[in-house]
Amino acid sequence: xxxxxxxxxxxxxxxxxxxxxxxxxxxxxxxxxxxxxxxxxxxxxxxxxxxxxxxxxxxxxxxxxxxxxxxxxxxxxxxxxxxxxxxxxxxxxxxxxxxxxxxxxxxxxxxxxxxxxxxxxxxxxxxxxxxxxxxxxxxxxxxxxxxxxxxxxxxxxxxxxxxxxxxxxxxxxxxxxxxxxxxxxxxxxxxxxxxxxxxxxxxxxxxxxxxxxxxxxxxxxxxxxxxxxxxxxxxxx
Amino acid sequence: xxxxxxxxxxxxxxxxxxxxxxxxxxxxxxxxxxxxxxxxxxxxxxxxxxxxxxxxxx
Numbered sequence: 001x002x003x004x005x006x007x008x009x010x011x012x013x014x015x016x017x018x019x020x021x022x023x024x025x026x027x028x029x030x031x032x033x034x035x036x037x038x039x040x041x042x043x044x045x046x047x048x049x050x051x052x053x054x055x056x057x058x059x060x061x062x063x064x065x066x067x068x069x070x071x072x073x074x075x076x077x078x079x080x081x082x083x084x085x086x087x088x089x090x091x092x093x094x095x096x097x098x099x100x101x102x103x104x105x106x107x108x109x110x111x112x113x114x115x116x117x118x119x120x121x122x123x124x125x126x127x128x129x130x131x132x133x134x135x136x137x138x139x140x141x142x143x144x145x146x147x148x149x150x151x152x153x154x155x156x157x158x159x160x161x162x163x164x165x166x167x168x169x170x171x172x173x174x175x176x177x178x179x180x181x182x183x184x185x186x187x188x189x190x191x192x193x194x195x196x197x198x199x200x201x202x203x204x205x206x207x208x209x210x211x212x213x214x215x216x217x218x219x220x221x222x223x224x225x226x227x228x229x230x231x232x233x234x235x236x237x
Numbered sequence: 238x239x240x241x242x243x244x245x246x247x248x249x250x251x252x253x254x255x256x257x258x259x260x261x262x263x264x265x266x267x268x269x270x271x272x273x274x275x276x277x278x279x280x281x282x283x284x285x286x287x288x289x290x291x292x293x294x295x
Contacts, residue, residue, distance in 0.1 A: 021238045032265065036273040037282065101286045103278055117288060133286045180287045202287055210284040 037138045038208075045109025045140035052108065053096045056080045060160050081122070082159040084111055084132065085236050086201075089145040097157070101133045109140025111201075118183045123157050123164040123220070127195035130157065131183040136203045136214075143203035146214055147173070154235035155199055155218045161226050163233045166199045166218035174205060174212045182215045190217040 056079050080096045087093065098105050101112040111134040113120040121128020134142040149155070149168055157164040170190040175182060181189050183200055192198070197220035205214035224233050242260075246253040 017240075018238050029268065032268055033273055033276070036269055037277065040269055041277075114286070137282075175287075177284065177287060182287055204284060208282065210281050213287050 041107070041138040042109075042141055045107060045135075045138075049096055049109035049140055052080060052098075052110065053083070053094075056082075056096060063160070080110065081113075082157055085156040085158060085232075086149060086153075087156075087236060088149040088153040089143075094158075095134060095140075095142045097132065106133065106135055107139045109142065110134070111142055114183050117180050118185065120183070121185060121197075123159065123197070123199070124162065125197075127185070127197060129183065129185045129187055129198040129200055131200040131202070133202045136205065137208050143201065143214075144207070146201060146203050146216060147205075149201075149216050154221075155201070155216075156233060156235055157199065158226070163224040163226060164197075164199075165221050165224065165233055165235055167221045168216055168218045170217040172215040172217075175215060177204075177210070177213050179213060179215075182213070182217075187217055190215075192217075192219075196220070 059079065080098045082097055083094045084097055085094050096110040098108070098110045098112050100115050105112045111132045113122075114131040114133065118129075118131065120131040123130050134140070136143055136146070149171065151168055151171060153168045155166040155168060157166070172182065172189070175189075179189070181187070182202065186192060186195055187198060187200060190198075199218040199220070201216040201218075203214050204210040205212050243253060243257070246256050248256070
């Protein structure tokens, strides 16, 4: 500050310090965005999903337990059609399944069944592929641990009146995001040729990005009626 | 920038610090509530479905 032109120096210094502060601010905002994506969206989605799951459970408990087809399956409504259980992703892992795979549906911390490009078949249909998607990170991150699912692991879908027990027979740990054939009704990419009752889980991979898709295929092994206590099948115990 | 804000806040250092904290919290709130939810779908970090490319515009 003892130079002959203090004002010019000071102006340069203040311009530089403003640039520096802007850069620091940008860094903080980006850090906050990471916090938002990986933590806050999970908080919101888990809260939302817990409420929605509770609502479906209450409807099931309140609704008629008759044998009528619609009454029994209950509600292919916007509230959700049932729960997916995957012991490989945690002992008490369950996620509500809703219609559609749009961002707004998946951001509620649920798994969505495909309506586009290939509509999913429901588990109770005679043949078809029950195709699901959920977030890998953020917004509940329900399929975060999808890489822990291995061939032979059980995947169970719980509807109002039936447990659908699937067994994983093929894992594709990386494919193009345009690979819509993985959700075909006969997913030939998984090696099957005949119509059957399949389940397909899709999410993004590697973690924290959306570069590729991760796919897990299973085939129905058996079904089990839900009893009055909703006793889970042996696979979930 | 921050120096300018600090100099224009009223009160003594404690009051200024308190106001600064409140301002920072307001900024974080606006970011989490409005800015990030808006920005997130525009960034390619969280697409999980297979599609035929149409979802790129959603």
